[in-house]
Amino acid sequence: MLGPVPPAVVSVVAALALWQLATSVGPLANLSIPSVTETAGALVTELTSAQFYIRLWETIQMAVAGFVIAMGLAIPLGVLIGLSRFAWRSTKFTFDFFKVIPPIVIIPIVILVLGPTMQMGIFLIVFTLVFAMSIQTGLGVRDADAVLLETMRCYGMSTWKQIRYARLPSAGPYIAVGVRLSASAALVVSIVAGLIGGAPGLGKSILLSQASGDDPRTFATVFVLGVIGIAVSRVVIWTQRKAIFWMPT
Amino acid sequence: MSIGITISDVSMSFETPTGTKDVLRNVSYSVTPGLFVAIVGPSGVGKTTLLRILTGLTKPTGGTVQVRGSAIEGPPDGLAVVLQDYTRSLMPWLTVEKNISLPLRKKRIAKSELSARVRESLAEVGLEGTEKSYPWQLSGGMQQRVAIARALATRPDLLIMDEPFASVDAQTRFDLEDLVLKVRKDFGITTLMVTHDIDEAVYLSDEVVVLYGKPAGVREVVSVDINFPRSQIETRNDPRFAELRTHVYSLVRGLSEPTEVV
Numbered sequence: 001m002l003g004p005v006p007p008a009v010v011s012v013v014a015a016l017a018l019w020q021l022a023t024s025v026g027p028l029a030n031l032s033i034p035s036v037t038e039t040a041g042a043l044v045t046e047l048t049s050a051q052f053y054i055r056l057w058e059t060i061q062m063a064v065a066g067f068v069i070a071m072g073l074a075i076p077l078g079v080l081i082g083l084s085r086f087a088w089r090s091t092k093f094t095f096d097f098f099k100v101i102p103p104i105v106i107i108p109i110v111i112l113v114l115g116p117t118m119q120m121g122i123f124l125i126v127f128t129l130v131f132a133m134s135i136q137t138g139l140g141v142r143d144a145d146a147v148l149l150e151t152m153r154c155y156g157m158s159t160w161k162q163i164r165y166a167r168l169p170s171a172g173p174y175i176a177v178g179v180r181l182s183a184s185a186a187l188v189v190s191i192v193a194g195l196i197g198g199a200p201g202l203g204k205s206i207l208l209s210q211a212s213g214d215d216p217r218t219f220a221t222v223f224v225l226g227v228i229g230i231a232v233s234r235v236v237i238w239t240q241r242k243a244i245f246w247m248p249t
Numbered sequence: 250m251s252i253g254i255t256i257s258d259v260s261m262s263f264e265t266p267t268g269t270k271d272v273l274r275n276v277s278y279s280v281t282p283g284l285f286v287a288i289v290g291p292s293g294v295g296k297t298t299l300l301r302i303l304t305g306l307t308k309p310t311g312g313t314v315q316v317r318g319s320a321i322e323g324p325p326d327g328l329a330v331v332l333q334d335y336t337r338s339l340m341p342w343l344t345v346e347k348n349i350s351l352p353l354r355k356k357r358i359a360k361s362e363l364s365a366r367v368r369e370s371l372a373e374v375g376l377e378g379t380e381k382s383y384p385w386q387l388s389g390g391m392q393q394r395v396a397i398a399r400a401l402a403t404r405p406d407l408l409i410m411d412e413p414f415a416s417v418d419a420q421t422r423f424d425l426e427d428l429v430l431k432v433r434k435d436f437g438i439t440t441l442m443v444t445h446d447i448d449e450a451v452y453l454s455d456e457v458v459v460l461y462g463k464p465a466g467v468r469e470v471v472s473v474d475i476n477f478p479r480s481q482i483e484t485r486n487d488p489r490f491a492e493l494r495t496h497v498y499s500l501v502r503g504l505s506e507p508t509e510v511v
Binding site for chain 2: 145147148150152153155156157158165166169245246247
């Protein structure tokens with residue numbers, strides 16, 4: 001952050017001012033939408049309650065577990081299907097099919113099997129991420145430069161070396177984009193799992209505060225989620241710069 | 250040890266939606282070990298196709314390419330390549346040192362020997378001390394030098410270059426040409442180079458092979474009887490240089506019939 005006023009601060013302050021104005025004197029004044037000050041009060045209450053941190057920890061656990069399992073499955077699988085033309089052609093169709101199914105659609109089925117549990121949330125995250133991430137990884141492996149691969153063949157380098165030193169690094173930027181989108185999606189799905197499916201965590205907090213009409217608390221929780229979202233994307237982007245150092249970001 | 254390469258009746262045709270397209274027909278030519286040979290011809294004549302066949306990456310539809318007395322089935326042992334597009338043939342995720350040593354590691358060379366070879370070949374191309382840099386931190390001309398160093402480090406018997414200096418500026422091009430002359434003097438590797446630059450072909454080569462026609466065949470093999478060492482100023486002002494470049498130019502443009510150059 002350089003300069004006297006970071007640009008992000010300007011838009012944040014403007015947004016908060018607009019919100020406060022709209023909910024106190026503006027068009028949203030007499031609705032049940034809480035103002036900035038009310039939300040801030042609720043936020044302080046939340047941040048000082050042990051219950052909140054338990055819920056937060058549950059959400060983080062669910063999102064991280066789902067994300068790690070999904071990446072652990074999808075990246076090796078994507079590499080394998082990307083290496084074989086036959087495997088690529090035969091899986092592309094089914095994976096594209098599953099990829100577009102929104103997690104909300106399968107929540108009822110998953111609840112029937114697993115109940116409103118953390119496992120349910122984790123499964124939902126894995127299901128949402130694994131197909132798109134496999135395809136993304138496969139695309140990267142297949143995108144290795146033909147000139148580079150031919151150069152390696154001319155020098156008599158083995159297939160393994162071509163995979164290790166050309167195909168995997170070529171997939172790096174693709175995997176990075178996939179990981180970035182997946183990390184945010186894991187967080188979103190972990191909330192959806194609580195909000196719609198009753199899985200533990202902050203999603204369930206929102207569900208409960210909404211049901212009891214405690215709107216400032218709902219907004220305060222949503223605000224916390226926004227902050228976590230920014231933190232997640234910052235961490236992921238920082239990691240990527242280190243891992244894919246040869247590409248400008 | 251430099252090796253020869255014998256091209257016998259090589260033909261190449263591609264199937265296209267509009268029918269069969271013959272690119273090369275009955276190309277025959279024998280490269281003497283240790284010579285530097287340039288392959289020239291009009292754009293699209295099939296120079297690069299021929300070069301791909303010589304590397305073993307593409308199988309010809311007819312004829313054979315023989316190295317060490319047997320027809321090649323893939324890239325032959327002891328082959329090194331330098332391609333036009335250095336940004337694509339070097340690995341951006343590896344340092345200069347690792348780029349150069351990667352092809353060597355299959356040969357079970359000791360670690361100390363490995364880094365000595367990297368150092369030697371970088372010194373040969375005038376890039377001492379760039380071991381830890383990444384290719385993209387270097388200029389285009391320097392990257393092509395890295396590609397040449399990688400080729401030399403393998404101690405090749407046969408060097409194949411496809412338009413190696415087409416992507417660098419004119420000044421760098423002259424420097425790289427002189428580097429290639431130095432490599433020729435130091436190692437005497439059998440070298441085949443495709444180029445569209447006729448002056449460059451004459452300047453560097455012992456023999457210039459002119460491809461011409463559709464489908465293309467060898468129109469003439471022009472022997473460049475100008476002594477080594479050559480230099481950018483003296484050689485290019487040599488009347489014999491002017492004669493040869495005019496002759497090759499006429500052949501490439503289809504302006505003159507092949508003649509027997511004695």
